[in-house]
Amino acid sequence: MVKLNRFIQFNDETIDANLLLLYERLGRALADADYLELTERKLFEFQPKEGIVSISVFWRHRSQEFIHAGRLSDVYLLTAGFWKHFSVSDWLRFRSRYESHPLQKFAEELLLMLEEFRLMDAVEKERPGTSKAFLIRRQLLLSFHRDRLLSNSNKAFIADALLNQLFITLHEGLLTDTHTIEWNLPISQIMMIAGYATDAKTTSEMALLAERIVFMVEELIENDLVHQYYAVGDAISEKTTVFHYHEGMSDAEKGEEEPKETVEEIFRTWHRESESESGVHLEYELEHGRAGRGDGSSSTEGNENAEIQETGKGQSEGNVSSKWSDEERTLPGKKSNRKTAGHDFGKEHVNVVYEEQAIEAVRDDTNMDKLLNWREKQKPHVRSFVEEMKKRIELKEDARRNRLMKGRLSTNLTTLLVDERPRPFYRKNIPSEKLDAVFGLLVDGSASMMDKLDETKKAVLLFHDVLRKLSVQHEISSYFEDANYASKDIQPNMFGLMHTFEDRQKDDGLTILSFETNEDNRDGFAIRWMTRRLLVRTEKHKFLLVFSDGEPSAFGYDRNGILDTREAVLEAEKKGVSVIHLFLSSEEPTEDQRALFSMMFGNKSASSQSVEQFTDQTLRILRKLLTIVVG
Template structure:
């Protein structure tokens, strides 16, 4: 779906998907947690329930080297420092102590600032290679706090100004000339803060924070106005304690109590999320842990379990027949019967997707029949010349022969036997190929934004279908969209409209293609994985997945994350030996921002048309290039 131009440019920005995936892989390796997801938010923080760690937007709009070093420092702090060396119990005790204090936010953020200072040194000692990134971080953050200090002081935000002052004190010492006339025992406060250099635990930092609060709580009249740290916001009693499915009250022994580290919290939430997924919980039956089963031969639940047996009752009569009839009626009347659950198999962003695969209903009216005849007459010369060109190239490849071999047919030129020290007088003809050893999958964006270019898109898809059909190349064509009206946080219904399948072989589905209509949203990463799952089962050597769309993905809860999910899907599919090619369908020339966006999602395999009339030409160019690869290999 084409993105609207937003008034606030910042809201329209996206992080480079490739770089974010790089930070995600680094974070997973450092934390030894392959389930971690990397996102970007206002401040760097943890989100245990969703399994996310978030980088800060603070590092945007700087030179590339500074942005990279700053984000690396966030990754190091999150996945090495706070991950294992931040005491969750001490933090929760501290928050409880100051939960009703007038300077609650100041107290919490001061402790987190002191912990950041301590953990930077912990990380550098463990991994000296991180020192450079932290050096950049200190320099930028010091400038940030210097700039805010005077501003906050002049506005009367004394708690904020004190946070700025103490940050500078921690990293530059108490001799810094800050030119601020404090009405606080600032020198004494600074000397207390300097003891942070000798602290070795969250508990010791907590004691230092309490001493500073004791000295300022009678003087500061207002709590923090700005927020500087969010890393502890999501570490609450709810997330830190072992949690159960809704309705559970009793816990097994050994699973109660507060977790010691953020690492343990994340692993607990991840394990519970895994336990509550799969076929064995398809109907959300409440599960229990406190009771023991009477049987000793129960099988453990399996996420990949398949139904392999059907039991029949011993009743007589026509009840089974009636039931089967009811099932068939329900299948015809209710599409939900055919819904499949995507789960994590199709990407973490699509865990709540349910989808159906349905044949596009053919609208064989006079208008469509006329269009089909007219378009095929217009395309006929192009299809004929293209098919003849490809067939000639195949014949040339078959007629060519490999010479200079150690064995094979004896060549008529035997001079090499007398001249060469190691003669190779043999040759072989290439084995003729009956068909091109290739298979294609085509995904067509079915979102509402395609409406103004629907006919031109159908023409391009029809051309694609006719060319491959005449070349006897297996292919599948499907539209994809999400039902925006029915989508919720827990369930996002998606539909694949099949226009031509691999099993249809050379069947003429021109009328089906013309019956395709637009719908609502598009979830590209999910659709790419779905088509790849079908392609990977094919036996052909060359597998190609084409995506025809008119912009970035847009679906429920899939805004910024959709770009990253699509890029991740493309990378996953490429690793399986499937080439992903994108064609941007638009009524206007793509802007530089759009080209950068497509490059971010699809790499260098993204093409764009200058106008709607150019869709078919671009389709032929893509097919020519891809089939050339097949012929030459």
């Protein structure tokens, strides 16, 4: 779970999870599409098959104001501009026309640049609040294209230089100085054509301007673009806009094979398909046969004496066993408790298959000696802590309920004279000796926990003993992903139950000591799993503690693990479950690590300077949380 430092520092950079979620929710609101997801890539673009829009890394390494405004402008353009106002059919016609043209990339990116100019103006008029972000966007991009103009012209990248010059002309006007570069092109006429972009209202009109410019330079420019400036149209092709069905389906689902007119229609179609089905349709053309009718021409008469050559079994879970170890599959009499996550635990975990299994207590001399020794050392801390909490409960001031129809008579009897229906009685609330709280503890079961396993067990044991003494319901579970069998199609996960809500006040100290480390960890999934278990409880205060030693790491989870964990934490908090993180490390965390934990868990993340302090930090966290419960 502990993250290794990459050789190139840039690869270690991560966008603030809170900010990315903010941009994502803004994009969903602007596009009116609650399924949209947002990532950061080299250039801002669409990914319809995955339901993703991406903002650009171009805005990094600037002042916070410029970074925020630049990213906002990407979100505005993608979800309020291209989303509804970019004509997909016109774009496809334009692409097909220049498919084999020597200046294909120049032509396509020129049209996208013209569309960016048109849509910035359209969005700004529709939503005046976007003007500040677009103003900063223009300033930064103008500076970028000026620098690139000189660089590309010096390197004889004429197509690139012309695109840079056209961007400057579009946003600064026809009075832009074009004499700093010796153009072997009719540059004045080209700039004049570009000036008509201010009057264009549709994609087709912009396509005509792009065609005129390409026609003027196609004989004069030998080489196409060297660099890429726009990727927003790359994913919008025939494969994403037209769905192919079996021949027998064309009448049954008439109209579905027609091209989509807007980016919004493409996204909604792919989303509808991914919701109703699962599997390879996310990567290949859709091939359907849901409502087809056979004519019986290829049927074969049955034969009751025929030998059975092949058997099949329904439900895909039957094939999951091949992904687990031989030992697990061959245990006699063992019933499979495997469950599929599906879409219930977030998009990152669609292919997760998980199992909840009680950890078997190892009752050997080593564990018994450890248990007695550790409890003897922790006994004073547990006893003093429990006594402190009980005193807090006893000293809690009785609350009075006034204006009742029956109870104790109040000393203030003016209500008998003033009120039409006097209620002069009151009652005292008797504080409950039982704390109205429930706890869930998730313990990272990844391999990186091996060097601090004993200290972790001590902290978990202290947590268990304190809550048992206070009669507070709690559940303790480890979590890990089986990296040996994880693949693109299936990611097996395991929850090792050390103590459950059904165990109540049972002493599970030996079970805690029997916990062992395994492989990877999928934090966002584990948090959602424990949140579900806490939400069915009736206690008022619900707490979820996560003991881990770094960032999430699992199959296909490295890139989005931090964001997914943050989203899982926010979901839990929104539902009334407080999530608290304790960083388990053999040394004091670095500033980068602190920033990472803050990104995932907000201000509810604690750490220790050494492994010896795990129990102290656990006790401190419990004291704070139970103080909230006592009130």
